[in-house]
Amino acid sequence: MTPVPRSERAPETPPTRLRLKDLLAEALAGLAQRPARSVLTMLGTILGVGSFVTVLGLTSTASGQISKSFDLLRDTTVTINDTPPAGTTTRTGQLDFPADTDARLHHLNGVVAGGIWWNTPLRNPALSRTPDRTDALPDDGAVTVYAASPGTLQAMQPTLQSGTLYNDFHQAHAEHVCVLGAAAAHLLGITRVDNQPAVFINDTPYTVVGVIDDSRQLTQALTGILIPSSTALREYGPPADPPAHALIRTRVGAAQLVAKQAPLALRPNQPRLLTAVPPPDPHHLRDEVGTDLSNLFLVLAALCLAVGAVGIANTTLVAVMERTPEIGLRRSLGARPRHIAAQFLTESTALGLLGGLIGTSIGVLAVIIAALWENWTAILQPASVIPAPAIGAIVGLLAGLYPALRAARTEPLDALRR
Amino acid sequence: MTTIVELRGIGKSYQTTPVVHALQPVDLTIEAGDWLAVVGPSGSGKSTLLNLLGLLDRPTQGRYVFAGVDVSTLGERERTALRGRRIGFVFQQFHLLPHRTAVENVALALLYTTPSAGQRTTAAVQALRRVGLGHRLHALPSTMSGGERQRVAIARALVGAPDLVLCDEPTGNLDSANAHAVLDVLNDLNADGVTLIVITHDPDVAARARSRVHIRDGSVTSADPRSAPSATTAKAPA
Incomplete structure (x- = not known):
């Protein structure tokens, strides 16, 4: 160094x-x-x-x-209530859904089926298989009469036990037909529909066209009698309380959009009369x-x-x-x-x-x-x-x-x- | 001959009550190639002198010219640069890093002055060979004798080719055999022209030096004609 x-x-x-x-x-x-x-x-x-x-x-x-693993059923269901959003306007007391609700809903992109339904304003109706009320059901309100448009029946995704569902023809002509829930059919003693049995509601005969075994929506209808909404409106008047609802089944992913569009499509003049309830937003x-x-x-x-x-x-x-x-x-x-x-x-x-x-x-x-x-x-x-x-x-x-x-x-x- | 160290009235005192004079003003001149022993008992102020010489401490009075540069006026950055590049230190406790080999310990001395790691290692190997440790290049300090450790420390002090090597009790922790080996190394270095200042309380170590000053109670008294004693009267601190 x-x-x-x-x-x-x-x-x-x-x-x-x-x-x-x-x-x-x-x-x-x-x-x-x-x-x-x-x-x-x-x-x-x-x-x-x-x-x-x-x-x-x-x-x-x-x-x-x-x-x-989101819920396919829940995520394709939209409900529309005949109630204005809270704090806007009061209820009209009328049926705010138009007569052609089914068709209007069907025109919306993404809708598979949809229609309106409500509890008919009948108080303890006499229900029997014969006109003389001899075999009338007990007056306990176990069986309810529902008004439901054909679109609603489709949207319910029912499983038929026998017969068929009523359709747009019955609705258009306000025919006296009905579809029974399995439980109601059992109570009424109706096991087959090929012999065209009838159910008398306050002495008015309704031909039973079908019995549904099960459904994915509106399961309360399984204990009830479903009649076309046009018939119900003519015979028993508009729904009192609870108000009418629309049940819509959509394609996957369309629910949010349908919920936004449906009130406007149904009531273009007063969409705020209706409240759409979309499924929870996945995001x-x-x-x-x-x-x-x-x-x-x-x-x-x-x-x-x-x-x-x-x-x-x-x-x-x-x-x-x-x-x-x-x-x-x-x-x-x-x-x-x-x-x-x-x-x-x-x-x-x-x-x-x-x-x-x-x-x-x-x-x-x-x-x-x-x-x-x-x-x-x-x-x-x-x-x-x-x-x-x-x-x-x-x-x-x-x-x-x-x-x-x-x-x-x-x-x-x-x-x-x- | 080049003057390496020129102390003129350098002193250190502490502003306590009463004022403590760690070092009375001293004049000292060291030429290149000198080997000066500073001899004195512990507590005599020789460490203070070493720290002042090594730019580790600032005097409270006097003038210090190191290799032609008046360091009294320099800032800390310049003083650190001089210390790192032109002064080598050998300590009584060796101060080797325990987990590093001899070469790594010596190369550490160039860390702050030489950018190239390769150059640092080459110089370290050369320095170790110079102190006779060419066979212990990759030994860890824990496997070395005290004498070997101190020779590593000397190599570390040498590796930067400093103008001055300051040794603080270099044999203080060694037995006499190892102390002799270390002193022989210092002898050889001085013979090669390295300027040494050795601080010691050991008369045998001092005897090896070319010249000696004695220090006692903070005052330097010369035993050598070349380093004149300072005025023994204590000046009031500035």
């Missing part, structure tokens, strides 16, 4: 420097020398970032399942589930991160005190206070980043395992997974500020005497 001659030296001694590469190498060497302590220090950050990723991952995965539902689930756990994750920050701050501070002689040595070797601060800050940030990376990996793994366990599709939002390690790094950076400042202020003189 040859000492550099004085003459070749710059007249001004250039300031000392610490290159970024060397800074990183020094910081990582500092961490690698105490691996057990480094891992323990990272624990809080690992837990915090891990739970952060797990919570967000599980939330998005769970909401993904909700939208996947809305998902958000609700998301916030419910995650808020508590995100608070816990934040707590973990805070604990992690304190852990890193504590360990870095201990390291600063422990390594005081090293700080003094580095100062004697030409390190400026900022070089010392940068080294410790880099160490704490690297600890945080490493903890964040491990935590993110554990979180992703936890989400995948949970999804496999439940037979779900794991859904991880890149927006929550990718910045997660950075959260750890920020925690480490903040935690390292005070220890680094203390290290930078260490007097080399005192440090070397230790």
